[in-house]
């Protein structure tokens with residue numbers, strides 16, 4: 001997980017992930033625009049997809065609530081002072097988390113009957129709660145409508161809601177939710193089927209409904225429910241196979257840079273890096289950039305993958321090392337030691353790099369390691385200073 005940089009840190013060399021809070025806010029406004037009647041759980045799990053959870057929560061403070069995967073992440077947000085509702089998408093991982101969930105006023109997804117048994121046992125251990133502490137637990141019941149991951153069967157919903165109703169007022173059931181398996185593919189037949197199943201359940205059991213993730217809320221009107229749960233689009237990544245981020249008017253919130261630490265002229269037939277996999281076709285300038293797989297730049301990134309130097313594209317050459325990569329500087333002959341190199345972000349969509357690597361924008365963003373320093377603008381780094 002990338003770590004936050006102090007202004008002093010930012011002056012030290014190495015990879016920096018520049019985060020643009022204005023882009024986060026713009027992308028949240030795009031959610032509002034696409035789903036104007038929905039309330040928004042801003043999904044900031046996994047350190048806000050690599051962008052820094054606390055800072056992202058500050059930038060996105062106009063969201064109606066935040067969603068994270070685990071109780072530990074939710075408690076981190078409470079410690080930071082977040083007052084909005086926090087939805088824990090996996091719910092409790094074991095019964096021992098219920099004390100912390102109650103103290104943290106967390107909203108728990110309930111996706112399996114074992115979690116209900118733990119809640120019943122927990123309530124049995126509590127002294128009669130003071131009225132002002134009620135409800136002790138807030139719950140969203142998750143239904144599996146085709147994702148085949150978490151969620152109870154539709155046929156179990158009525159029985160579970162009855163059991164939960166018997167736990168009132170200690171437990172408040174605040175909604176029904178489901179997760180779409182193929183929303184990124186707007187023509188996929190499963191999505192309308194999942195939406196209709198969820199709407200039918202909400203009609204039978206009148207409760208707020210949450211369906212849409214980013215792709216769902218953008219591409220599927222029936223997924224724009226009482227609450228939506230956008231993640232990737234908040235960070236400026238496209239959630240759709242059929243649209244670019246720019247085409248959806250999303251702005252990249254992260255620009256990953258690292259400086260050139262060497263510029264060499266290698267002779268024709270010289271080889272570059274481990275395995276000598278790249279051979280120079282002519283005498284040429286080669287740059288070495290201080291970023292490698294230990295920072296989260298994938299080791300199997302193929303030669304030819306672009307980076308940006310002085311506004312020009314230049315291709316990766318040779319194998320990615322732990323701390324360094326090499327770049328063919330023939331398109332940027334003026335490049336010099338100290339020049340910042342953009343690996344992705346403003347001017348170079350992360351989706352383009354993900355396609356080269358054979359992964360998705362989500363993974364590149366959230367896999368940055370602790371050695372990458374996250375830079376949010378401070379009074380000494382004007383927003384325009386991001387490369």
Ligand SMILES: Cc1ncc(COP(=O)(O)O)c(C=O)c1O
Pocket residue numbers: 043089179212213214215229230231232233239
């Ligand atoms: C249950 C759930 N809802 C919402 C999201 C947000 O999805 P996206 O980032 O595609 O918008 C996720 C992300 O994985 C999720 O697991």
